Amino acid sequence: MSGHLSPRSVYYAIFVALMVLTAVTVAVAFVPLGALNFPVAIAIAITKATLVVLFFMHVKYSSRLTKMIVGMALFFLMTMFGLTLTDYLSRGWFSSPQGTAGAGTQITITPSGGRLAPNTMRPPAAETPAAERAPAH
Amino acid sequence: MPDGTLAHADAHGHAQAHHPAHQHHFETMEQQFEASTLGMWLFLVTEVMFFGGLLTAYLIYRIWYPHAWSEGSLELDIRLGGFNTVVLIGSSLTMAMAVRSAQTGSRKGTIWYLVGTMALGLTFLVVKFFEYKHKYELNHIPGPNFQFEGAADAGQVELFMTLYFALTGLHAAHMVIGFGLLSVILWMAARNRFSPEWYTPVEMSGLYWHFVDIVWIFLFPLLYLVDRAHQAS
Numbered sequence: 001m002s003g004h005l006s007p008r009s010v011y012y013a014i015f016v017a018l019m020v021l022t023a024v025t026v027a028v029a030f031v032p033l034g035a036l037n038f039p040v041a042i043a044i045a046i047t048k049a050t051l052v053v054l055f056f057m058h059v060k061y062s063s064r065l066t067k068m069i070v071g072m073a074l075f076f077l078m079t080m081f082g083l084t085l086t087d088y089l090s091r092g093w094f095s096s097p098q099g100t101a102g103a104g105t106q107i108t109i110t111p112s113g114g115r116l117a118p119n120t121m122r123p124p125a126a127e128t129p130a131a132e133r134a135p136a137h
Numbered sequence: 138m139p140d141g142t143l144a145h146a147d148a149h150g151h152a153q154a155h156h157p158a159h160q161h162h163f164e165t166m167e168q169q170f171e172a173s174t175l176g177m178w179l180f181l182v183t184e185v186m187f188f189g190g191l192l193t194a195y196l197i198y199r200i201w202y203p204h205a206w207s208e209g210s211l212e213l214d215i216r217l218g219g220f221n222t223v224v225l226i227g228s229s230l231t232m233a234m235a236v237r238s239a240q241t242g243s244r245k246g247t248i249w250y251l252v253g254t255m256a257l258g259l260t261f262l263v264v265k266f267f268e269y270k271h272k273y274e275l276n277h278i279p280g281p282n283f284q285f286e287g288a289a290d291a292g293q294v295e296l297f298m299t300l301y302f303a304l305t306g307l308h309a310a311h312m313v314i315g316f317g318l319l320s321v322i323l324w325m326a327a328r329n330r331f332s333p334e335w336y337t338p339v340e341m342s343g344l345y346w347h348f349v350d351i352v353w354i355f356l357f358p359l360l361y362l363v364d365r366a367h368q369a370s
Binding site: 003005006008011012014015018019022025026029030031032033037041042044045048049052053055056057058062063065066069070072073076077080081084085088089 | 170171174175178179181182185186189190192193196197200201215219222223226227229230232233234237240241336340343344347348350351354355357358359362364365366367
């Protein structure tokens with residue numbers, strides 16, 4: 001069989017590393033880092049996932065074809081996130097002084113506790129983070 | 138007698154003695170194992186995209202409604218979530234050890250590590266059940282009875298809870314399927330079906346189980362740890 005036989009110690013070491021990283025991610029979450037909290041949490045999760053994929057799932061010892069398929073999962077996921085967010089994050093960056101409805105269209109849940117306002121077309125809302133980054137005209 | 142059986146007998150007449158699990162359209166056992174691994178990973182890529190759709194929705198609404206995400210996340214019990222994270226990573230260790238036992242031909246080891254993995258998986262689901270039950274009692278289940286009193290808009294927090302239930306529910310469904318898979322593997326192991334020459338089903342179920350573990354590795358910080366620093370300060 002071609003399956004790679006890892007020593008027990010490797011599995012125990014990976015388990016300990018995963019436990020330590022879990023403790024770190026919980027601890028770091030309580031430290032006010034502002035905008036950095038989210039990237040740090042994601043970076044730790046990616047590290048943990050990489051350890052599982054490489055050692056528990058034996059990808060480190062797999063063929064290059066298998067490695068490519070694993071990389072493909074990451075590629076398609078990043079494409080989906082990336083291309084979708086280029087739209088959603090950039091809404092409201094560019095709008096004419098009159099406020100074109102199309103540029104900053106956003107479906108807003110009204111603060112009155114109501115449900116989805118049906119297809120509300122409105123200029124970029126002042127409270128959206130994207131709008132704060134809008135260039136001054 | 139069906140033709141297939143005859144052809145099979147003929148093939149055996151010419152070929153050398155080989156492992157009973159070795160299928161004829163593969164040159165070697167290694168090639169067969171490689172094909173299984175590749176197929177399993179292709180399936181896991183589709184699974185990544187399956188969860189990816191929900192994660193994309195999560196990202197967009199988190200960006201739009203950061204305040205509701207913060208408030209909603211604080212409603213979740215970080216101790217139960219953390220406990221389940223430890224349980225699930227522990228089950229990944231026992232799963233890896235079950236595969237290793239199958240690789241070394243230890244039937245007893247395979248069986249006991251599989252039992253351990255299933256026990257930890259069940260623990261996870263029981264904890265999840267009580268988390269859901271608590272949400273039900275608080276009327277935090279999205280729908281006509283949803284209630285939320287807090288600084289954030291209730292409709293936006295409801296959206297967070299919807300994604301919480303969709304993501305953890307889909308994950309829990311995968312746990313149940315994984316549990317079913319491992320039951321079959323356990324039964325096969327008990328009947329001594331595996332050997333160091335052929336343990337492919339153990340390895341493939343292991344890949345599935347580890348994948349479900351990875352999903353939780355992401356769900357835990359995304360759902361439970363959104364804005365804990367805010368709470369601490």
